[in-house]
Amino acid sequence: MSVVVRETPEAGVALLRINRPEARNALNMEVRRQLSKAFRDLNRESDLRAVVLTGDEKAFAAGADLKEFAELTAVEQMQRQTHKLWENITACPKPVIAAVNGFALGGGCELAMHADIIVAGENAKFGQPEVRVGLMPGAGGTQRLTRAVGKFRAMKLVLLGEPISGIEAGAMGLASEVVPDAEVLPRALEMARRIAALPPLAVAQIKEVLLAGMDASLATGMMVERKAFQLLFATEDQKEGARAFAEKRKPDFKGR
Known part of the structure; x- marks a missing residue:
């Protein structure tokens, strides 16, 4: 089964679902590769108007899959070149809306920050907990986050590694809009539909x-x-x- 599933809820709108529920949609290499390929394909579609990226009701993406790289050396980690798998997401010319329920931690939070709009559930959990396992954010958690919420809030999040709720994320500017959990995906799709109708x-x-x-x-x-x-x-x-x-x-x- 594909770990990234594409749906077309209506003309001009693509819905990408991370589909790894047994691991809370953790971003292993296969998820990263499939996301990169999905965005590469979407970027070439002239009739596409907007993209919604989501996980499921329990997790957007709970972070990187630590089992894959816990014992890697620095050279081995560098040779994985995971940063290149983010490039097709960064380069997407269409508006990308992240619909976030449940966990968006570490790489999951960084993935959400690659979007242009974040719709968060009230009980979503955002955070950069890498420091708790002897690491630091490596895909935008020190850079995109600081640009989104400012130095002092970013420092608190990355130095303590503690998660915040969707409500807190909205208050500090990390989420564009906060809605009840059950309304996250419908609201994101509504936004995508409205954007798709614009020039x-x-x-x-x-x-x-x-x-x-x-x-x-x-x-x-x-x-x-x-x-x-x-x-x-x-x-x-x-x-x-x-x-x-x-x-x-x-x-x-x-x-x-």
């Missing part, structure tokens, strides 16, 4: 510019934003959007 070229430019500007100066970020804004005036969707607004009707965006 895809504008959506893609928004994602690209926002991410590029995070590590740029304000002046550079503003310049990139301005150029992308101007470029969208060359699209048919921009003209359709303006006409639909004036005519008080629903726009029909074609991605052109």
Whole structure:
């Protein structure tokens, strides 16, 4: 059975489920490889508009599979090159929504932070517990987390290694939205559906510019934003959007 299952709940929306419930969806190498391949394939689909990434009601992903690398040497760990398996997720041009129930610890928390929007259940458990086994985060837990919640909150999470609830994650800015556990996936799919109905070229430019500007100066970020804004005036969707607004009707965006 595949450890990453793809579903198509509706046109333009892909749902990826991590399917390793016996291990709380821990990220072993097979999960990592299948996730990388799934995103590589999704990245090539021109008619795709949004991606929802989830696990199950008990765990989004409980972390890395410690059994796989507990006895590795530093050279062996380096040779695994697991960082390359994250690249297709990072490079996804479509909006990615993480629907998080249960555990999102270690690599699972880092995986959620690769998404653009995180919908968390109230009782979800986020954390970076690597320090408790003599390690540290290695896939963004010191970098993405700090950018998301700031230095002082990030330091507390990574130095103590203690989990926080979905409610706490929302309060500190680690989750975009917090909902009752049973509503996590429906809400994420609703968001994906709404994004899929929007002009895809504008959506893609928004994602690209926002991410590029995070590590740029304000002046550079503003310049990139301005150029992308101007470029969208060359699209048919921009003209359709303006006409639909004036005519008080629903726009029909074609991605052109």
